[in-house]
Amino acid sequence: MRFKGGYNVLFQGKPDGAVQTMPEPEKLYLPLRSERFHFSSLSVEEGQQVQAGDVLATDPDNFDIPLLAPRAGRVRLEQAENHIVLESIEGLPEHAELDGREILHAEQKAGTAAAKREALVRLGAWQFLYDAHTQALPDPTGTPQAVIVSTVSLEPFLVRGDVLLHRRLLNFTRGLEHLQSLLEYQPIYFAIPDIRSEFADLVRNHIRGYAWVKLLEIPLVYPYDDFAILARGLELSSGNGPVWAVRTEGVLAIDQALTLDRPCLTRTIAIGGTGVVSPSHIEVAPGYPLKAITDKYVFEPNPRIIDGGILTGKVFGDEALGIGTECRGITVLPELKEREFLGFARPGSDRGSFSACFLSSLTHRIRERLTTAMRGELRPCVSCNFCEEVCPAGISPHLIHKYLYRDLIEEAAQARVDLCVECGLCSYVCPSKIDLRAQFTEARELIEQDKREAREAKAREEAVEETSA
């Protein structure tokens, strides 16, 4: 498999490998919206007492994916907009490590694939699956052409596979077995880092016996872990059916659901970035109050707190109170405070750049103290070709930009703006500071909308024809 482009943005605040447990909160704020889901259909009433694992709401547009109560508590619907609040939280009962009885129980429970899939949806493990091409939730009753499992997480800073797998490798391989049991003969591609690290060796040894797993070693360059890029590289065309994709936390959740029959009620997320005291990983329940986390970890007086990584994450709005069910990391950046005197003329041993225009390119690459500064004025494209060099999707961002600048949406579609994986690298490297990623997102939405409208118009026409016939 060949990779194109890619680049690792280095900056301060890389989370270490330790996983801190946060103290149990008094209240949980469960957002009703996350990146893919909108839990619009409520299943609980104001003031209702719920147990850990009860369904609070479901998303009717996404195969009724449930929002589970992470802890026992009392439901409050009116306290915060777009959130379900759980108060009088009771701590999760300490569950012992797996004992033999439970494993036996799991083995005896000879569920068919369909029953297993239902269990995965009900226990909140299905939400960890992605359609590799569209990043949407795959249909739990559907059949994929292949499954991509990835332990690699390259966007700074999201929860890393090696941290999640620490001492849980057995659970992971068991999760892989469960995943395989959902399939008939479809291949599982397993992406691991290609470095000769202990971790990579360990994973390799563990899955040596699994003939149905095809190893895929990928270089640690952002964004080679992107599912759409992996699917394209493996020549799994979307025309041949969906490709399921799942990360480490998903496999662990599958294991927990199918082996222990337990819902997935805690998440490990990364907290990192320039504005964080001691960048680390934390284990929290979904809905954990954002303020409790920022109070503990953020020292910047005026930070930008981002839900997700530095290149693709969204800023937590003022109304955001708790960690969402899909959150994989929190990145904190200081907002730009001081304007640098003669900034462009500095030798630049303290800044890392994709280009070689700074002194740091002569030495080793450094981890910079990045802020939200634009670091330059908006200018017309000078055709430096950096965006094309860095693009992992093999398209020509500058060309598409020039088409979009002239409103040539048709040409942009011809230039395959739809292959863009929105990794954000083109916007990052652009010396003219053009916001290519945002432009492409907009263009892709427009093209999708056009296609949808064309489909609907065609369907209407056919309906008219049928009635007239």
Added chain:
Amino acid sequence: MKVLLRLLDKVRPTFEDGGRLHLLHPAFEAIEHFLFSPSQTTITAPHVRDPLDLKRFMSMAIISLVPCILAGLYFYGLRFIAIIVVSYAAGLTVELIFAIARKEGINEGFFVTGILFPLIMPPAVPLWMVALGVAFGVFIGKEIFGGTGRNLFNPALVGRCFLALAYPAQMSGSWLAPATELGGRVLKYVDGSNLDAVTTATPLALAKQGEFVSTAHMFVGNVAGSIGETSAIAILAGGIFLLMTRVGSWRTVVSTLASFAVLAAILRHAQPDRFGPVLWHLCAGGLLFGAFFMTTDPVTGPVTNTGKWLYGAVIGATTVLIRNFTGYVEGVTFAILLGNIVAPILDEAVFAVRLRRLRSEG
């Protein structure tokens, strides 16, 4: 520095909409952003940006020209400074007028044009011609296309081409014999009135009469020629720096020089008594300067890497042909302008192939 920033903040309202000097806002903005990095922040993902901006990008081009500037100063004296000042003053006026009319900022690209242009002038050229040439180049070569980033032709070369066609006598008769004394002309002002310094013979012109200047002299630079192009060693020093910063593409340079060398070698092999040796031709005239500093202009060259290889080949081959088979002694200017014309077509062809391949994917 805080004082300076406070001062800028204080006078800012004068230059903003409704202020007394709001017409001069581009000038104010240029000065402000020269002194202090801009205060804009990112709005959406990606939340951070690379430190490289267009100022830095263009500064690299200017820094890479420093060896040529110093060599020019050494060989041709203080008059070179006067040419630079005139070039910047005239060009900046045009740039500012268009920035005001277009309500856009002053583009950094001009600062490269403003120094490139003096370097490709004959050392004894009248100063009014410098002003006229750079103004024409910036106006016709760049601004009417929409400014930096949208221009089809290299503005400095458009200006030079215009002067060469409009004032052929002055342009081909304003050469100076380079300094021969040890200290150079660093402290001397030599212009066309100093008749014994004026010469009409650049190495390429002499070669037409069958007289070859030594390659070693051309390598160091003490031959007659345009201010910046005579010293091969200065061009190489700056040019390699430019390629190392990745502001200029090595592909274009290698392709230009390689195609030139190959074609020149073929000619030399066919008729050794008629055509000059390859290394001699490589060092002569504006080839090296053009290859390193003109063809590498990202805006007027092709974007794609394949396009760059082809672009260089067109320029290198055309230069050989013009030098050896036409009435002109030098052909780099025309060759690069021709390259500028074909660059979009080359890109178009590369994109067509690439898009056909992409069509089946995903």
